[in-house]
Amino acid sequence: MITHLPILQVIIPLMAAPLCLLLNRSRLVWLFSLLVSGLAFTISVLLLQQVMTSGVISYELGGWQAPWGIEYRIDQLNAFLLLIISGISTVVLFAAHTSIEKEIPKDKHTYFYILYLLSLTGMLGIVATGDAFNVFVFLEISSLSAYALIAMGQKRQALWASYQYLIMGTIGATFILIGIGLMYQMTGTLNMQDLSQRLPEVAQTRTVFVSFAFVIVGVCLKLAMFPLHLWLPNAYAYAPSIVTAFFAATATKVAVYLLIRFTFSVFGLSFSFTTIPLQTLFMALGLIGIFVASTTAIYQSNVKHLFAYSSIAQIGYMIVGFSVSTVAGLTATLLHMFNHALMKGAIFLALAAVIYRIGNVELKSFRGLGRQMPLTMAAIVIGGLSLIGAPLTVGFVSKWYLLTALVEQGWWPIAVLILLGSMLAVVYVWRVIEVAYFKEPLQQNIKVKEAPMSFLIPIWTLVIANIYFGIDTRLSVQVAQAAAQSLFGVSP
């Protein structure tokens, strides 16, 4: 059993998805999905333990050996991502039953869970597999289910948002496919391990350059990296709240993972950063992204939009850490992936609770909520402080590492810019806080009460995780460091 963990990680949610149809009762399906997601989480914990103690796990699908068959390869990086995805998925699902009650018609509940599980499968698959073509397959599974999930949003704009995402996402996926195709043409293999050995031989050919360009642009589209981020704000804002919480915490992380995997493992460090000026380009785009997105966030009147733009800005931080291309920089990026998942998970779940009670998340409806929904608002405050990077929250940990990485390289001006960027975060977070705590409630919201326990438990689980992992950083720092070191080929 234990040797089959890598495949079980992916196959359990995949098989569970159609089974939901048999149950076909909202509550039952919910419990079943929760169970499946919890199982996936347990498996990811076991996998991480195994990887941290005994090194990389290679699993041959169906017993076919690597270059011919599909290989699932779990190293520190994957295991870390699997943990984030399945963990967040489980916590978010906990609130799903209550949340979709108000947002999705009853007859579609079963489909919702099916799509949710498929989307989970896709993300886990992308991360677990060691085969480039398999990445594309799972990418499509997760994307297609994502389009459908977003389209389930209450408002009509959800359809348009989903359509936008569909077009951009498909372009991205196609680019990735083209890139993979070109790689296959040059090397005759799809296994990432193999590719990384064979690509250097043909590294100077135009085909490899082109394939690299296609893959990077495709991934950056999925990543919503500035300036390819246009699909994200609407998709997040109009999707059902649970979906937003799940995607905001995980989807972009998966894309960052792909970026790291392709640049570091497949194409190799020297090709990605020496032959091509990726460093300068990404550094610039990351910084511009931070400033443009944060500034845009300040001017949003819809709080979901506001935090969606904040997500784009946070991706900028990950990109900056990535473009430093040192162990410290990559550690910062990986840490921020973990930490950002916790912050945004908490914040978007709290927003889901607000929608459940009030029906919308326009900033003006937040008036007086500090008094009416104290626990939910406190969660947004702590999540916001974490975004800003206040000490004793996870945000501080990633900020510290990012700063260390930048100053270590002597890039002081960029360190200053990063810090100024987090000042913008103060502004947009405080806009929400001031409205919630300093204004009198709207007339129609006068009777609003605190969110039900089914929201508060998952929200506060994530909030406490925000603080816990900001104080006890052993797990996140150790794993992130080990993963970064192994990607650089440094033995820890």
Add this chain to the structure above:
Amino acid sequence: MNLSLELMLQLCIIMPLLATFAIVATGRYPNLREGVTIATCLALIFLVVNLYQGLSAGESISVYWWELLPGLTISFDIEPLGMLFALVASFLWLVTTCYAIGYMRSHQEKNQTRFYACFAVAIGAVMGLAFSANLFTLFIFYEVLTLSTYPLVTHAGTEKAKKGGRVYLGILLSTSIVFFLLAIVSTWLVAGTLDFKLGGVFADDVDKVIASILLVLFIFGIGKAAIMPFHRWLPAAMVAPTPVSSLLHAVAVVKAGVFTVLKVCIFIFGLDLLAELPSTQFLLYLAGASVLLASLIAMRQDNLKARLAYSTVSQLGYITIGALLATSSGVIGSSMHIAMHAFGKITLFFCAGAILVTLHKSKISEMRGIGLQMPITMLAFFIASLSIIGVPPTGGTWSKWYLMMGTIETEQFVLMVILMLSSLLNIAYLLPIPFHAFFPNLTSFKASEELNNTTKISDKRLSGFEIKEAPLPSLIAIVVTTLGCLTLFIYPQPLFDLASAILTGRE
């Protein structure tokens, strides 16, 4: 009781935080809630005094909590400077609580539970800050202090409070994150450690340019020290209820700022390195400018609390100057001034609050003659003003004396002149207030005829006034801090011993 000193040290930080929960839990019963606060104050003073005795007996008290990031620990270590700060803060917390009970009730403030709860968190943060063994721990508590005082500053919940809160948080957070954090990270990378060490952590051959830049980053980053141009938050924070202004913005928050400056100067840079850096001179003049300008601005304020706020900005500049002078008398003067100014300024704020609750006056121009109604308060105001100015028989004399000595030793005559000028300005903006309060007709001395008439008239008018002092708990607080100002003049020895032990290690 048989507690080990290490345990006491930890209790100093944890107990106020635990008290927060108790305060929230007893929120419905005001008397019980205030009982909890007072009990915590007393216990805290007991602990701090015990620690002080332990320190005086030559014991080293340090605690290690946990490693937050590899190599960066949260740990505590008591040294004389931190002890001094903790003593002042814990004692004045008790006095302020006493004052606040009178003030908040007679002013019928809302959300008093939140008020006392945040207050307790802030004091816990101050204790953590005072006892920090490294810059990293200090930074954490520094930020906790900023965030926990935000609800206190915006207590009123009005539009004005919101604006004040914005400036408060905006300046304190941005300076600390943009400059202070950057300085800490860089120090960590340059020196390899953040532990406070007498004589500094930098190697002897450290690049002077980098060290200079770091010093500037530190001084700018410690926004709580309110060096111009980062002083705006302090006047903005005056929208808070008076007990908050008194404890936090005369003692805890601003003193946390200058305390951090002293810590950084003495234990991160070391006085020898500090004296050699080219940026020290620049920062000295900046602090000097801050002293002078703030005094000048204070003269023009008609709102009493605003005038006191600018006066605080100016006095904080003294402490920063003392630290940057990098001599032992500078350091002694600075650290003594932390205590002296705390007692003086808290009294002044107490008086301002007392005038507000009893007579509902906040403008200085309206305060003529109030000395006849509130004699005790205004007498206290007079004595505290003397302490701020630095004349006998008040404690402020000593600290200003040592600061002057420091400027003379280092031959910083410009600064010496600035300090003297500023003292004159202090006289000009503080003393008229009690004078006019007691002698409302002071300006009409010119014509004796008129004088007679006016005195008669005003005597009639004044006979209508009754003595109407502040609520009793507040009055007690005022008297206690005023006596503190006087006692510190007669009996400054323990304070001096602590201050002079900073540079020699332990007592």
